[in-house]
Amino acid sequence: MGHYYPICLSLAGRVCLVVGGGEVACRKARSLLDAGAQVTVVSPRFCEALRELHGVRLVERPFEDGDVAGATLVFATTNDPALNTRVARAAREQGALVNVVDTTAECDFIVPSTLVRGALTISVSTGAAAPALARRLRLELEDLFPPAYADFVALLGELRVEIIRAVAEEGRRQPIFRQLAAKATWDLFAEEGPEAVRRLARQLIERSI
Structure with a gap:
């Protein structure tokens, strides 16, 4: 097949x-x-x-x-x-x-074996060759993407709308999106909460205007 x-x-x-x-x-x-x-x-x-x-x-x-x-x-x-x-x-x-x-x-x-964190869906498949391996990999992903990732993704969705409204040029928006999607931003969210990420987003918007 x-x-x-x-x-x-x-x-x-x-x-x-x-x-x-x-x-x-x-x-x-x-x-x-x-x-x-x-x-x-x-x-x-x-x-x-x-x-x-x-x-x-x-x-x-x-x-x-x-x-x-x-x-x-x-x-x-x-x-x-x-x-x-x-x-x-x-x-x-x-x-x-x-x-x-x-x-x-x-x-x-x-x-596929699937992990869902709010709007985030991560699927793993071996094409039915080794379903047990797919399940193990999915379990490992649970540690990398804990339940709080659902709130993190939802926040990024909210900020994306604000950024598109505030920053007209596509070329200026993309670096902001990339930085907000970086692991460092997730770490900031996990350690200091959503307001810290919102502050970061505002700073990035101000620099780009």
Whole structure:
């Protein structure tokens, strides 16, 4: 199989189908909900975590080929290989992209190991060659990018708007953006808080005008 094409896909308001009722199905459904998708899960049985998951539509019966109609993404997560293959075939016939858990050859896409810190998303993939390695690398990234990075990224987003408004020339703005994105600025944020970064941004703006 060739290389995968990395992409961040907007699923807001889009229909996504998960076939299966276990813990894997629950993880898929939860991540899809977090992305704003309309999630339907089809299975004769559901684990307790799925039943408690708010916002998901549960269809408690065996999968039917028509369940894939209108879906953008389809996940086959059952422990029945024949059923998963059937789900994949039905999905492709309807033009949906399908992911079959633990069967890369039947997947149109794979889901990387992902770290999310607010607006910051970092994904690691080995193209399904070594998922355990991808998970380990993602865990290492958690130490490099602690939860406070969510607030740091949000602050940079606010400052970007202010800088664009205050500094007309693109050539003068870019050095400011680069300095604010530097590790030294993150260190300043972590040690002294957001106001210290705001002061730095004001100083950089004043120098550029």
